[in-house]
Amino acid sequence: MPSPPSSSLQKACRLLRALSDARNTRLTDLAGAAGVDKASALRLLETLAAEGLVQRDPDTKAFSPGTEWLALRAAALHRIDPRALARPALIRLAQQFEDTALLSVPSGWESICIELRLGSFPIRANYLDIGSRRPLGVGAGSLALLAALPDAEVEAALQCLAPSLKRYPRISTALLRREVEATRERGYAVLLDVVVERMGGIAVALPDPDGYPLAALSIAALNERISERETALARALRREADAVCTAWAGGVPRPRRRAVPAARAAAPGEALPATPAVPGMPRMSRT
Template sequence: MARRKAAEGPQAVPPSEPAAEPNAVQKVCALLRALAGPGPRRLTDLAAETGLNKVTALRILDTLAQEGFVARGPDGRGWRPGTEFLALAARAGRPDDLRALARPSLVRLAELSGDTVLLSVRSGVEAVCVEREIGSYPIRANYLDIGSRRPLGVGAGALALLAWLPDREVEAILGIVAHRLDAYPRLGVAEIREAIAAARARGYVILLDRVVDTMGAIGVPVRDETGRTVAALSIAALSARLRERETLLAEALGREANLMERERVPARRQEPA
């Protein structure tokens, strides 16, 4: 009987197992979470925050950069979210620094024009609408929602993102998007090349009746401190309304783009490496 009670008594507790090593997806998610904070993050800080060693963290960051989800900061040392990350954040309604920076400009342009104002960024060979402000004019250009994508060159914002890239890069992109232009019979590769030349000559993009009948848009690039195009501001409206006010709207867009560029550069330079 004593032996039976002993057998039924408390059993020894096995030693706890070590925490499982995070899998590849969990490591990627950890880095993306760490990058969601403000400002470029150093590799050392990212590795410490995520518990990854620097070699593993750098390998993942390099792959994410190739896919557009992260990018190096302006000084080349820190890491920040890339355009694909930005597009996902926009679709989820999460604000980010570029959208927040653009909001006052979008509001002012919508008030001035009465029309739809768009902020677009590049994602590979596509343009992504990441923010929009609708003006008071009753006939609106509502064919682009936040998160909408188009091939680079299709639309004023998409063309502004493309037009001021180096010529070799432009040609490489056109070679890729050429087979995607069937849905836009009035805007083939030849027409895009012509529009690029015209945009470079005048300093802004204007496309009328090329993507949507009777509608058009006018747009300008927003550049970083190196002169590289990082976004585009555009106004979409009835073609007739754009023709009547082309100079006025082009100048207003240019002022707002310049303001965004001036406000963006000091903010980036003040961030720690």
């Protein structure tokens, strides 16, 4: 049980921490969660509101984070280095599937590979190194990042990267629009035989609590090594992504997701249904 707050600064910090829980919007709830009497809580919350850290709805009187708090949060997220959090996941993925596991982050209309672990399979299908840049959508990790953006940002990125696609004759903005839609439907990105012949990748985005993509985990391999193990790869990527995002959020558990059904072989003449989606991929509005 934490000790009662003793100073006004400590009380204000407790109130801000309580406000991070969406259930605490009323003065009574915030005061109770922070261990502060209502009169002091109201005085401090009004001061925080004057500084832009808190805002209060004039009709409902409900409290919520202010613009200055949101700015601080955005700055904090921007300064987090995801490599340390993702390295254990990369090691596990590379060991389990014997192919290259990568971590990519968005930068404008590009993605940058910032970490990777090589697998033991003798044919290295990865065509990226640490520091490699690709237009958003060019590569599985890059596609996962693009698909997780809001629609308006997807369109803006496609306009910016159109000239760069001349280096990739198999990729067009029309193809990327289709792949964005397919990625959102599946819950993960797959690109085979598009960037480099006979090579491909599978990836999931790592979203922040609001669903905005901060990074992507991917596995690069020969086409057949992805297509033959797609469901298992997708399940493992999602599991590792959940673990990284939980650590990113400071240990707050993420909602449990329905498991990806196991793959099975098709009987002669039978057409299997499309690969099931991996739940958890942020769905963006179509506005």
